[in-house]
Amino acid sequence: MGIDWNSFLEGLTTALRFENLLFIIIGGFLGTVVGMLPGLGAATAVAVLIPITFGMDPTSALILMGAIYYGSMYGGSRSSILVNTPGDASSIAATFDGYPMTRKGQAGQALTLATLASLIGGFFAIIGMMFLTEPLSSFALQFGPAEYFFLLLFTLSAVVSLSRGNLIKGFISMFLGLMMTTVGVDSQSGVYRYTFDIPHLSDGVDFLIIIIGIYAVGEVFYNLLNIKNEDLKVKSDVGKVWITKEQWKRMLGPAIRQGPVGFLIGILPGAGGSIASMISYSTEQQISKNRDEFGKGAPEGLAAPESSNNAAGVGAFIPLLTMGIPGSGTTAVILGALIMLGMQPGPMLFENQPEIAWTFINSLFIGNIVLVIINLALVGALIKILKTPSKILYPIILVLGFIGAYTLGYNIIDFYILIIFGLLGLAMKLLDIPPAPLILAVIIGSSLEQNFRMANVRYDSFMDILTASPIAMVFAALTILSIFLPKILNYLAKPKV
Amino acid sequence: MRRNTKFLGLLMAGMMGVLAACGNASGEAEYPNGNIEIVAPATPGGGWDTTARGIQNTLDENGLVEENMNVSNKPGGGGEVGWQYLAQQDSHAISINSSLLLTNNLLGQSELTHEDFTPLATLATEWISVAVPADSDIENGIDMLDRLKEDPTSLNIAVGPALGNNDHLSFVSVADEYGVDVSQLEFMIYESGGDVLTALLGGHVDVATMALSESLEQHLNGEIEIIATTADKPIPEDESIPSWQDQGIDYTFPHWRGIMGPADMTDEEIAYWNDTFSQMVETEEWGTLLENQGWDDFYLDHEGSVEFLEEQDQMYEELLDTAGMTE
Numbered sequence: 001m002g003i004d005w006n007s008f009l010e011g012l013t014t015a016l017r018f019e020n021l022l023f024i025i026i027g028g029f030l031g032t033v034v035g036m037l038p039g040l041g042a043a044t045a046v047a048v049l050i051p052i053t054f055g056m057d058p059t060s061a062l063i064l065m066g067a068i069y070y071g072s073m074y075g076g077s078r079s080s081i082l083v084n085t086p087g088d089a090s091s092i093a094a095t096f097d098g099y100p101m102t103r104k105g106q107a108g109q110a111l112t113l114a115t116l117a118s119l120i121g122g123f124f125a126i127i128g129m130m131f132l133t134e135p136l137s138s139f140a141l142q143f144g145p146a147e148y149f150f151l152l153l154f155t156l157s158a159v160v161s162l163s164r165g166n167l168i169k170g171f172i173s174m175f176l177g178l179m180m181t182t183v184g185v186d187s188q189s190g191v192y193r194y195t196f197d198i199p200h201l202s203d204g205v206d207f208l209i210i211i212i213g214i215y216a217v218g219e220v221f222y223n224l225l226n227i228k229n230e231d232l233k234v235k236s237d238v239g240k241v242w243i244t245k246e247q248w249k250r251m252l253g254p255a256i257r258q259g260p261v262g263f264l265i266g267i268l269p270g271a272g273g274s275i276a277s278m279i280s281y282s283t284e285q286q287i288s289k290n291r292d293e294f295g296k297g298a299p300e301g302l303a304a305p306e307s308s309n310n311a312a313g314v315g316a317f318i319p320l321l322t323m324g325i326p327g328s329g330t331t332a333v334i335l336g337a338l339i340m341l342g343m344q345p346g347p348m349l350f351e352n353q354p355e356i357a358w359t360f361i362n363s364l365f366i367g368n369i370v371l372v373i374i375n376l377a378l379v380g381a382l383i384k385i386l387k388t389p390s391k392i393l394y395p396i397i398l399v400l401g402f403i404g405a406y407t408l409g410y411n412i413i414d415f416y417i418l419i420i421f422g423l424l425g426l427a428m429k430l431l432d433i434p435p436a437p438l439i440l441a442v443i444i445g446s447s448l449e450q451n452f453r454m455a456n457v458r459y460d461s462f463m464d465i466l467t468a469s470p471i472a473m474v475f476a477a478l479t480i481l482s483i484f485l486p487k488i489l490n491y492l493a494k495p496k497v
Numbered sequence: 498m499r500r501n502t503k504f505l506g507l508l509m510a511g512m513m514g515v516l517a518a519c520g521n522a523s524g525e526a527e528y529p530n531g532n533i534e535i536v537a538p539a540t541p542g543g544g545w546d547t548t549a550r551g552i553q554n555t556l557d558e559n560g561l562v563e564e565n566m567n568v569s570n571k572p573g574g575g576g577e578v579g580w581q582y583l584a585q586q587d588s589h590a591i592s593i594n595s596s597l598l599l600t601n602n603l604l605g606q607s608e609l610t611h612e613d614f615t616p617l618a619t620l621a622t623e624w625i626s627v628a629v630p631a632d633s634d635i636e637n638g639i640d641m642l643d644r645l646k647e648d649p650t651s652l653n654i655a656v657g658p659a660l661g662n663n664d665h666l667s668f669v670s671v672a673d674e675y676g677v678d679v680s681q682l683e684f685m686i687y688e689s690g691g692d693v694l695t696a697l698l699g700g701h702v703d704v705a706t707m708a709l710s711e712s713l714e715q716h717l718n719g720e721i722e723i724i725a726t727t728a729d730k731p732i733p734e735d736e737s738i739p740s741w742q743d744q745g746i747d748y749t750f751p752h753w754r755g756i757m758g759p760a761d762m763t764d765e766e767i768a769y770w771n772d773t774f775s776q777m778v779e780t781e782e783w784g785t786l787l788e789n790q791g792w793d794d795f796y797l798d799h800e801g802s803v804e805f806l807e808e809q810d811q812m813y814e815e816l817l818d819t820a821g822m823t824e
Contacts, residue, residue: 141695144701190822202577269695324691339547340790347714410570458653
């Protein structure tokens with residue numbers, strides 16, 4: 001299918017109608033704010049809005065929900081950069097180099113850089129969505145249990161390999177995370193594992209609570225212990241808002257390269273922004289000239305995951321619009337709302353109601369630009385957060401963390417879990433164990449296990465799983481490479497005497 | 498002194514009379530006399546949540562309930578968390594239910610069952626379908642059952658999100674009736690109906706059992722083929738879709754949803770909801786909601802629902818037994 005210019009133009013005009021523009025702006029702003037708060041993600045924001053969309057024109061409702069979703073992608077990295085507390089799973093990678101930039105007194109530039117990288121990623125993804133929607137949705141269907149298993153395995157190994165020079169600690173962190181994902185009902189057998197007869201635990205521990213616990217609460221605990229330690233003080237000099245020419249040059253390559261990568265991963269149902277941003281970060285680290293600066297505030301290290309994450313967010317709409325299959329938690333909520341409004345996303349959408357699909361794609365495009373303006377305008381206000389004294393800032397983070405945890409399950413058991421993970425986060429910080437492998441393992445661990453077990457039902461032996469398809473083989477090879485390539489390169493680079 | 502007592506007595510009698518009258522008047526006319534809480538035992542956006550919000554909206558728009566209504570989300574444990582919560586509320590809280598209320602208990606995962614609540618209405622059903630990829634060489638339902646009879650492990654069957662749900666049980670009971678060794682069947686359990694559909698579209702499984710509302714769209718578009726349904730009448734969108742009955746197997750299976758309140762509701766409270774829900778299911782909004790969700794009207798009032806749940810409880814017990822899931 002080529003691009004249908006008539007529907008495209010019609011969509012553009014509808015998206016530019018006054019009320020729809022208003023929805024893009026309101027949704028984008030709301031999403032940015034919600035995205036910044038730990039635990040409160042796009043899914044919650046969209047769900048809370050569902051009653052408001054009753055009786056709304058389905059196209060406008062879709063635009064509003066899309067804008068919130070998209071806004072939260074932009075917002076999520078704000079708190080990662082400023083206070084080392086990711087707003088959601090997909091902005092964890094933004095802490096790796098975003099927070100060090102803040103520590104160096106470049107908070108304003110980090111925020112601007114992340115925004116521009118998001119714009120670039122989103123731009124590529126929207127272009128991809130316009131021209132390649134159909135071939136790409138059939139690409140997504142090629143992923144069966146074997147392919148998913150190796151993709152997920154590769155993601156884990158990519159993140160573990162980030163803890164250079166200290167692989168053991170990376171593995172410890174990963175295994176802790178994998179252990180946590182065994183809590184809850186095992187889907188393949190229906191057996192209850194480690195639920196201690198608490199019904200709330202039967203669905204496992206929500207990974208967002210673990211993120212809030214380890215990052216936000218752990219960070220606050222750590223700072224409480226070191227409240228008088230001047231070394232830890234973030235420089236209150238927040239630097240310039242606009243980025244330098246050199247930073248621009250360094251971010252452009254990664255942002256352009258990782259946009260398409262994130263987009264492709266985003267299309268796969270169930271993969272999404274957290275996997276995309278981690279893979280992008282670790283690939284850039286492997287290929288960058290400034291490899292050693294990664295983790296210490298390298299512009300490349302912030303641009304890559306941000307571009308990728310944003311592109312993945314757009315990609316997640318492809319299975320939703322073309323097959324009626326939600327690729328992420330938020331798109332699942334959006335699907336539910338659209339069905340309530342009498343719209344059926346799926347193979348018939350582009351045929352029967354192309355104007356709705358194209359209006360939406362155009363609204364994403366406009367939304368991207370609107371969000372850059374909103375976010376750049378907010379940079380000045382946001383960096384003031386850093387001037388807030390720790391005694392005020394940390395209690396606020398703690399309260400927001402608890403509110404976020406409550407909205408996930410509406411159950412106070414989550415408070416205890418949150419504190420336990422806060423203490424774990426503190427212990428890991430003191431022992432210098434990186435948290436990212438743990439978090440990623442928590443996010444993808446159960447899918448990794450379930451896909452492996454389904455692959456075992458479908459194929460007769462491990463060799464058959466490995467050779468199930470070229471995709472599976474490529475990811476298996478990448479897994480091994482990501483662990484051993486740095487070692488081999490180091491070995492080769494050693495001057496031979 | 499005597500006079501005084503008499504006067505006081507009269508006064509008290511009079512006051513009590515007034516109080517009693519008040520009590521009567523307020524009691525009868527005024528249930529509900531506070532906020533109505535509709536408990537959705539699920540996260541915002543899920544099936545139970547949209548049902549709860551749809552009911553709230555329909556009741557409100559048509560002025561059927563004058564009190565304030567709010568939906569509260571209590572997700573977890575396949576409804577268990579929300580129903581535990583409902584059990585502790587007064588009669589101003591009501592909650593969505595489904596067969597999980599019965600199966601959670603039968604599977605030993607919950608202490609609560611339908612007898613711990615007051616069923617208020619059964620509202621809607623949807624049918625369950627068995628589908629294969631468009632290029633599959635499985636011709637129809639019977640062909641599939643024949644293959645499974647010969648070798649129960651010959652086909653990978655996708656189901657989601659958990660064993661013991663309606664999609665799984667209805668498949669097992671048809672196969673069992675046909676003489677397949679159901680303990681050998683190879684199910685692949687996906688996280689959601691969407692994932693089941695993806696697996697089927699990608700050809701990663703041979704067969705899928707899923708809600709008709711989830712498979713119909715792709716069937717109409719020719720991407721997959723529905724080879725059987727548990728319906729008792731033709732599907733309006735495509736009358737050529739065969740039911741199990743059409744293929745000579747006497748089997749129908751409604752996947753219902755209903756609404757209930759806590760235990761020990763008074764007759765008057767039950768009458769109020771009988772009246773309210775019987776009016777709600779006649780409204781245009783409710784009709785649209787059913788149509789959008791791909792559901793069928795299946796209204797039963799309190800008495801009907803009590804009887805229905807009793808029957809269903811027995812049926813599920815037998816089903817789970819067949820599937821080998823009870824201890």
